[in-house]
Structure formats: C-alpha cells, structure tokens
Amino acid sequence: MAEFSLSLNEDQTQIQKWVHGFAEDVMRPAAHEWDEREEFPYPIVEQAAEIGLYGWEFLMNAMQDQTGLTLPVAVEELFWGDAGLGMAIMGTSLAAAGIAGVGTPEQVMEWVPQCFGSAGDVKLGAFCVSEPDAGSDVSSLRTRAVYDQATDEWVLNGTKAWITNGGIADVHVVVAAVDPELRGRGQASFVIPPGTKGLSQGQKYLKHGIRASHTAEVVLDDVRIPGSCLLGGKERLDAKLARAREVGSSGEKQPAMSTFEATRPTVGAQALGIARAAYEYSLEYAKERKAFGRPIIMNQAIAFKLANMITEIDASRLLIWRAAWLARNGGFKNAEGSMSKWKAPETAVRVTEEAIQILGGYGYTREYPVERWHRDAKIHTIFEGTSEIQQLVISRAISGLRIE
Numbered sequence: 001m002a003e004f005s006l007s008l009n010e011d012q013t014q015i016q017k018w019v020h021g022f023a024e025d026v027m028r029p030a031a032h033e034w035d036e037r038e039e040f041p042y043p044i045v046e047q048a049a050e051i052g053l054y055g056w057e058f059l060m061n062a063m064q065d066q067t068g069l070t071l072p073v074a075v076e077e078l079f080w081g082d083a084g085l086g087m088a089i090m091g092t093s094l095a096a097a098g099i100a101g102v103g104t105p106e107q108v109m110e111w112v113p114q115c116f117g118s119a120g121d122v123k124l125g126a127f128c129v130s131e132p133d134a135g136s137d138v139s140s141l142r143t144r145a146v147y148d149q150a151t152d153e154w155v156l157n158g159t160k161a162w163i164t165n166g167g168i169a170d171v172h173v174v175v176a177a178v179d180p181e182l183r184g185r186g187q188a189s190f191v192i193p194p195g196t197k198g199l200s201q202g203q204k205y206l207k208h209g210i211r212a213s214h215t216a217e218v219v220l221d222d223v224r225i226p227g228s229c230l231l232g233g234k235e236r237l238d239a240k241l242a243r244a245r246e247v248g249s250s251g252e253k254q255p256a257m258s259t260f261e262a263t264r265p266t267v268g269a270q271a272l273g274i275a276r277a278a279y280e281y282s283l284e285y286a287k288e289r290k291a292f293g294r295p296i297i298m299n300q301a302i303a304f305k306l307a308n309m310i311t312e313i314d315a316s317r318l319l320i321w322r323a324a325w326l327a328r329n330g331g332f333k334n335a336e337g338s339m340s341k342w343k344a345p346e347t348a349v350r351v352t353e354e355a356i357q358i359l360g361g362y363g364y365t366r367e368y369p370v371e372r373w374h375r376d377a378k379i380h381t382i383f384e385g386t387s388e389i390q391q392l393v394i395s396r397a398i399s400g401l402r403i404e
Helices: 010-037 042-050 056-063 070-081 083-102 105-116 180-186 234-247 255-288 300-328 336-364 370-381 387-399
Strands: 125-128 144-148 153-164 171-177 187-192 199-204 215-226
Touching: 010 042, 010 070, 010 083, 010 370, 042 083, 056 070, 056 083, 056 105, 070 083, 070 255, 070 300, 083 105, 083 125, 083 153, 083 171, 083 187, 083 255, 083 370, 105 171, 125 153, 144 171, 153 171, 153 187, 171 215, 180 187, 180 234, 187 215, 255 300, 255 336, 255 370, 300 336, 336 370, 336 387
Parallel strands: 125 171
Antiparallel strands: 144 153, 153 215, 171 187, 199 215
16 A cells, blocks of 8 residues: 655656646647637647657556556646647546456457557547436436347447547447346446447537537447457356346446546546646736736735635645545545545636636636636536536445435
C-alpha cells in the first residue's frame, strides 16, 4: 500500500509540467477555433500522440502508479488547456478502462493498443453504455446481445446514445443485456472490432459545451462478432448469470458501473482543470481591470468571490486526490469516488459562472474564454453519473440503506 501524501514525487511533477506545457503551447491557442468548428480535432490528437500523451503506454503507466495521483494530476492540466480538446484526447481512455476493467489479460493486451493506434496512425475508442431511454438507469439497457452457438458468435442489436467518439471510433466497447430479466446483473461488455458490419453512426449531437469532442448515437443492426469479443469470456459470464439466477445477486458489479466507479476521480479532475483555468484568468483580470480609479480586486465584492473560488477548487482537489489514492489502496469506504465526482463539477459550474460575473460584459462574449469554460463545465454534472446519482450513491454508502 502506497503512503498517502500531498506532495507529488519527482515523476509526477515532471508529468505535470510536461502536460501543462502541451496544454499551454498547443491546446490553448487552438481551443477557440475547434470550439467554433465543432469537429473532432484530429491534428491536436495527432500532436498528443507524437509526444506520447495520447497512447496506451501513457495510460497504463499512469494507472499503475500506486499513489493513484498521476492520472488526475495529468488530466487537470489537460483540461486546464481546454475541455473540448481534452475530451478528444481522453475519450478513448474510457473504452480502454472498459476493456481493462472486465477483460482477460489477453483481451487487454489485444484490444487496448488498438483503441489508440500509433503516433503515425491514430485510432479512437468509444465506450457505449447510455441509450435514448437509459441514461442514469443503466440497469434498463435495451441493447441486446444473443449468442449464436452454431457459429460461436454474438449478435447485437440496439441504439446507444451520447457516445463520445461514437461512430467514428475504430474500436467500440458495448455494454448489452444478455439476460434482460436479470436487469443490471444480466449485462456483459463486448468489443466491436474495426470495420464490423452493422455498426453505424446515428445523429451527431450539437452540444452546449466540449464541442471539439465528437458525441453521437451508435446504431447496432445485427452486428455479428466472434465469441472471443465477449470481455471476460463466456465461461465467466455463464457462471455469473447462474449465480444471479440462484441467489438473486451475482455479487459482481455491473460492467458499466465498474468502469464509471474507477473513472470518477478522473472526471472530477477534468472539471477541476476547467475551474482552475477560470479562476486564474479572472484573478489576473481583476488585478488589471480598473474601475472607480483602482483595480476591481480591491473591492470586497470581487475579492471575496475569488477567495471562495480558490477555496472550493482546493477542497475539490483534496477530495479527488483522496479518492484516486483510495481507488488504488483499499477501495472506497463511503463512496469517496462519488464525493469527488459530485464536488468538483458543481464547483466548476459555480467558479466559471463567477468568472463571467467578474469580467462583466466581456465575460459574456466569445472574445474571452470564460464563457466557453462555463459551457464546458456543465456537462461534468451530467455525464458518467449526474450529480444527483452521485448523491444517491453517497447516501446509500453512508446509510447502508437502499435510498431511492
């Protein structure tokens, strides 16, 4: 077990500086353009791949850090650069986490590298859970996977919604119902290899924020995949289903929930990066902007806003770091992952709104980045578990009761 410390080690400090440099030199100058274009920023992702920031090796090395802090530290800097571009770089990681969470070691080694490709040939991955009628309630998925014993193939049908990299990804990881009567306990995860017939992109969503990140429906129409594409293998799935039918619970987490639980501190770190960017920008603005003969930070109304902003940001970071450490050292006791996922996004929404207020009319225009940061912050209170779902998870953990 690693010792919990608020001091970053030398490697973590180097990574922090390295990612910050990329965010400052590459992402910040390009952020406005890609937000306006609302297209996937392949050139930025390719630059990230060239330096090793986008790739399975970086992700695996970060995830092997026993302190758990390397990934949230790097992600905070990335999203300080820009959330839309950051999501374009990080979106594939969710698919990789979905594979690593339930796949066999052989499946992890086969598919995770294919999600990212190489520096000269960038690939994308997508993790497909949500559906038009099943967002927060992932136990109600309608996408169905049926096993064809004659050919040792799985046949998938359904529609996935709100999927990052959906339709444009090379590798799609899909959570589907194998036994709908068991609801969440009857689900499994599947890898859809590149070029598989029957998978197509549905509508692309025009979003409020993170507009450089591609979000779309994924339509599965008689998609046939080899039996080997069932993550974890059929023997393990059959045993899990048998236990669930016998005792009413398999004792295992839903595939989607296992992935989301592991990534909650990282999502918190995304929001944290946005909040810090807005705070730093509005602090400098308040020092330079003069009204009534003095810098506006000399007014308590502005100074107290900034004091609240930095306090909430630092509190969020402490929750994220604690959750990231616990995830690697003993697990969550009282839904600490959900605490970090709830606190940081709510903080980011408030901080970015206050940043707009500090800049006044300028803050409301697209000439200045704070309005973009405000738009980018909001999604973090919604995706990968809404703020209300995080509160539900926390309340169940502290009470031991099935709060509804």
